[in-house]
Amino acid sequence: MSTPAITKAYPIADTATMLRRNLRHALRYPGLSLGAVGMPVVMLLLFGVVFGKTFSTGLGGGADFEYIDFLTPGILLMSIASGIMSPAVGAATDMTEGIVARFRTMAIFRPAVLAGHVLGNAILTVVSLALVVGFAVLIGFRPNASPVDWLLASGLLVALTIALTWFGVALGLVSKTAEGASNIVLPISLLLPLLSTTFIPLSAMPSGIRWFAEYQPFTPIIETLRHLLLNTPVEDGNGWLAIAWCLAIGVVGYFWAQKSYNKGTAA
Template identity: 55%
Template sequence: MSTPSYAMRDSMTMLRRNLKHAQRYPSMSLSTIAMPVLMLLLFNYVFGRALGDGIGGTEAGATGAGGDYIDYIAPGIILMAATSGAVATAVSICSDMTEGIVNRFRTMPISRASFLTGHVVGSVIQTMVSIACVVLVALAIGFRPNANPGEWIAAAGLLALLTLALTWLAAGIGLVTKKVETASNIPLPLTFLPFLGSAIVPPESMPSGMRWFADYQPFTPLIETLRGLLMGTGIGNDGYISVAWCLGLAVVGYVWAKRAFAKGVRN
């Protein structure tokens, strides 16, 4: 068996390990789903009337009865589900690094790359399942996208690419933090950064300084691209910008995680 085949086999073993671990201890996975669902319900049913009226939504939309506001916020909250998975990834990797299991892996004849690969692929799978659950909840409370099958596939691809990029960043965080509590806190700003974009209200409604930040932070073009794919609004250059942001974050996260893991193994 060739070296790539051994690495693939070991990575699949690590993937099965992480998926079984998530199945036996589902609390973190459930929290990944619960946070965006709670935010969706909160903004639709509690703040929806005021915010919906402010952006031209109807009272029906604010109450979740089929109006406009749920259609506006759902893409942003769905994207938030992709960011929530970063916390679980950082915690899982930090736990392995601090509890000594990695030292045991070092004594075994397995590919070193398989440890990170198994974690990252497993986290991407879990996060995509969480995103699907959030989409189902959004549909149940009145979200009515008009996307065709090709646009749904493109939206899923964009979410998968973002999830992969954030998972590699979270892997780097998990490798360099010394405590699980720290690993769980550092990625939290990623979860709420979409709120400082166009997830809840258009940037045009924000004060000038906040609007500038919303226009140039990475999640606004991602939200607008996802909204355009699902709701048929204009995308413009946001699609290219979104892919560029995802690829850039993925490369940075991959290089950081790879170097941090190599340093940790040497130590």
């Protein structure tokens, strides 16, 4: 019996099926998803509440300076970065456990498998961002953004989520094991957020670290979020630079993931 032909209706239907598959996996194994929310919440508590006054004093903040306001945009970015471990592990698991070989024998739109990982993680990350914002407000975060600013900030966060997720999926596909995938994303999920302006401004950093923090992708995105949510000063072009980084990461991640996936399924 011949394999049924793929029609124009298959891409959307197959992507929706893969999306449901990944959401069910997230519900069945909630550890990675909860960890993506748990770490930012712990960071908010530790640095925003426990050490908040110390950091505020050390940074020379005046009476109207609230460290929790400075901290929260960076923690939102950290939430996105820590969330890419789940799709990276999921993509690596699919490639190593043979499920992709089974999909190849079926009339499935090939990019749907990866798109399911990306869309599933994007939905979970948006939910986690909303929870982190709500918790930050409970402990003192007071943004003064207009509705338009909130819309722009939300768009930037979603764009970064999709871009980093594609990059995380690409890293997962080149990993030989799920454990390797969980380790290979650590520089993105942990190191880059720490060596950015998440916790302190560029002016307070040692020269070597300041140079790295200034020219890595997370810093202009964080500063743009601070400008949108808190109306803080921002360097000219920082917003466009943030968008450019999101586009660059997303394009590289997408084509790298597709190439690795097609190479792996052809093996």
